Structures are given as structure tokens and as C-alpha cells.
Amino acid sequence: MAMIETRNLTKHYGDEQAVQGIDLTVEEGSIHGFVGPNGAGKSTTMGMLVGNITPTVGEATIGGEPAGTHAARERIGFAPQDPVFYDSMTADQYLKYIGTVAGVEGSVAERVDELLEWLSLADATNQPIGGYSGGMKRRLNLAQAMINDPDLLILDEPTAELDPQGRSAIIDALQRLTEEGKTVFVSSHILAELEQFIETVTVINDGQLLMTGPLEEVWESVETAYIVESTDDDRLGELLATHEAVSRTEPADDGGLTVWTDDPEAFATALPAVAGDAGLGLYSIERAGGLEEAFLEMIDEGGA
Numbered sequence: 001m002a003m004i005e006t007r008n009l010t011k012h013y014g015d016e017q018a019v020q021g022i023d024l025t026v027e028e029g030s031i032h033g034f035v036g037p038n039g040a041g042k043s044t045t046m047g048m049l050v051g052n053i054t055p056t057v058g059e060a061t062i063g064g065e066p067a068g069t070h071a072a073r074e075r076i077g078f079a080p081q082d083p084v085f086y087d088s089m090t091a092d093q094y095l096k097y098i099g100t101v102a103g104v105e106g107s108v109a110e111r112v113d114e115l116l117e118w119l120s121l122a123d124a125t126n127q128p129i130g131g132y133s134g135g136m137k138r139r140l141n142l143a144q145a146m147i148n149d150p151d152l153l154i155l156d157e158p159t160a161e162l163d164p165q166g167r168s169a170i171i172d173a174l175q176r177l178t179e180e181g182k183t184v185f186v187s188s189h190i191l192a193e194l195e196q197f198i199e200t201v202t203v204i205n206d207g208q209l210l211m212t213g214p215l216e217e218v219w220e221s222v223e224t225a226y227i228v229e230s231t232d233d234d235r236l237g238e239l240l241a242t243h244e245a246v247s248r249t250e251p252a253d254d255g256g257l258t259v260w261t262d263d264p265e266a267f268a269t270a271l272p273a274v275a276g277d278a279g280l281g282l283y284s285i286e287r288a289g290g291l292e293e294a295f296l297e298m299i300d301e302g303g304a
């Protein structure tokens with residue numbers, strides 16, 4: 001069942017077409033990446049899903065309920081990109097306040113303790129938030145989004161400006177959430193990081209949808225590149241350059257040969273055969289780049 005569904009979702013600010021006719025579906029229990037460069041329209045789209053921004057045209061539903069209605073809002077936990085905390089409050093005080101406002105069922109204190117423990121903030125519980133590190137504030141932002149045990153978490157760049165340790169703590173928390181059956185919709189422009197844990201992805205640029213679907217489809221939508229290391233890369237490059245399974249070849253920046261193909265299966269068979277016939281040995285072959293390259297290529301092709 002779809003947790004998020006949008007049809008022709010559109011937002012104009014005067015002449016600024018921030019989001020233009022986005023159609024997307026996010027299945028329940030999945031972890032979905034929402035990717036686009038600065039100003040692409042990610043925050044505006046998230047605002048419309050949460051119900052904080054009214055679409056100019058089109059609609060969004062959350063678990064079948066129209067976005068912005070009470071029934072939709074109570075299923076969502078939202079962590080904005082730039083949360084505003086009360087610096088003089090402690091995490092404990094802040095979360096109890098949020099929990100009371102959100103009408104947490106049962107004991108607010110118990111829920112807050114659970115979240116502080118879960119997000120490794122228990123030691124800092126009684127320190128004022130003003131003294132927290134960036135990583136602690138991001139985790140607190142996630143905790144406030146989770147206060148009501150929502151089915152869907154909408155997170156706007158939850159790992160922005162974090163060091164690798166801080167990022168991995170957040171990614172770890174997100175993975176545990178999907179294991180519990182939650183749906184996570186997470187925006188970022190750190191693509192190399194997103195691709196480690198998302199299952200499906202939506203790519204937007206200039207307010208327009210470039211693709212939405214399984215991560216593998218991003219791979220399939222662009223040419224695949226491999227870095228091959230052999231006993232004679234120059235010779236291998238000459239031989240492969242004319243092969244029908246190969247689009248082009250180029251010496252790789254850090255040694256070896258980069259080979260682009262739009263038919264990876266045919267290339268996998270051709271490579272050892274071509275090398276073998278020429279008496280060349282193969283040391284290694286690995287896939288080059290990642291979602292980052294695929295994404296940049298997609299944006300270029302989109303004419304941005």
C-alpha cells in the first residue's frame with residue numbers, strides 16, 4: 001500500500017515555479033531518498049506533504065488521507081532542515097514539552113526516556129540544548145519527529161553538516177526504523193551517502209521530476225562505467241574502443257582504464273575474451289562512480 005502519493009503536485013510563488021506537477025508514490029515500509037540540487041524544490045515538496053504549504057495545484061495523500069488533514073498529520077513525524085530549539089531547555093524538557101503538545105498517548109516521560117536512550121542522548125539529557133554539538137541537535141531533531149511514534153518520517157537533510165560519525169549514527173537510526181516497519185522519506189544532496197541505505201529514490205531538478213523508482217533504475221538510466229586494471233591498459237583500451245559492447249574508453253584518473261558500456265552483460269563476457277585473445281592479464285574490474293555520477297548525468301541530460 002502507498003504511504004505517500006502525489007498527483008500533479010505543484011507550487012508557484014508568484015513567478016517562481018518551485019514545484020511543477022510532481023507524481024510520485026512511496027510504498028509503506030520503504031526508505032525513499034529525495035534528491036536534487038539546491039533550490040530543486042525538495043523542501044517545498046516536503047512542506048506540502050507535511051501540510052505546512054498549500055499546493056497551488058494538485059494533491060498529496062498520506063496513507064490515503066489528504067495531506068494537511070488531521071488524519072494525515074497524525075501519521076507523520078517531520079524533522080525540518082533548520083529546526084528551532086529553545087537553547088536554554090534541556091533535551092528532556094524540550095521533548096516532554098513537544099510530547100505534551102503532540103498529545104502522546106500514555107506516559108510522556110517514558111516515551112522521552114526511550115527516545116533519548118535510542119538516539120544515544122541519554123548522557124546529555126540534563127544539559128541545555130544550546131551547548132549541544134551539531135550531531136546531537138540532528139539526533140534531537142529526529143527524536144522530536146518520532147515523539148508520537150509516527151508511521152511516516154519525513155526528514156529534510158537529516159545528515160547535513162555532520163561529520164562521518166554523526167552521519168553514520170543517523171543512518172543507523174533510519175535503518176532501524178525501517179526494520180520496525182516505518183516509512184522514511186529523506187532528502188539529501190549527499191548522494192554517495194543516500195545510496196548506501198535507500199531502496200527507492202525520486203530525483204528532481206528545477207521543480208521537475210527527473211525520475212522516481214527503485215535505485216537500480218537510476219543505474220539503468222545511465223551508462224555504466226567500470227575501471228579495469230590489466231597488464232597493458234593502453235592496448236586493452238585500443239582493443240575495447242571498437243567493441244560493440246563498449247561506448248568509449250579513457251585512461252582512469254588513478255590508473256587503469258575507464259570503460260563505458262550500455263550493455264553491462266555483453267561487456268562482462270567480452271572483456272575476458274578480448275583480453276585473453278590479446279594475451280593480456282586482468283588484475284581487477286570494479287564499477288566506477290555511483291548515484292552521484294548518475295545523478296549529475298541525469299541533470300545534464302535534463303538541460304539544467
Ligand SMILES: Nc1ncnc2c1ncn2[C@@H]1O[C@H](COP(=O)(O)OP(=O)(O)OP(=O)(O)O)[C@@H](O)[C@H]1O
Binds near residue numbers: 013037
Ligand atoms: N517562500 C518562498 N517564496 C518564494 N520563493 C520560494 C519560497 N520558498 C522556496 N522558494 C523558491 O522555490 C525554489 C525551491 O526551493 P526549495 O527550498 O523547495 O528547494 P530545495 O530543493 O529544498 O533547496 P535546498 O537544497 O537549498 O534546501 C527555490 O528557487 C526557492 O528560492
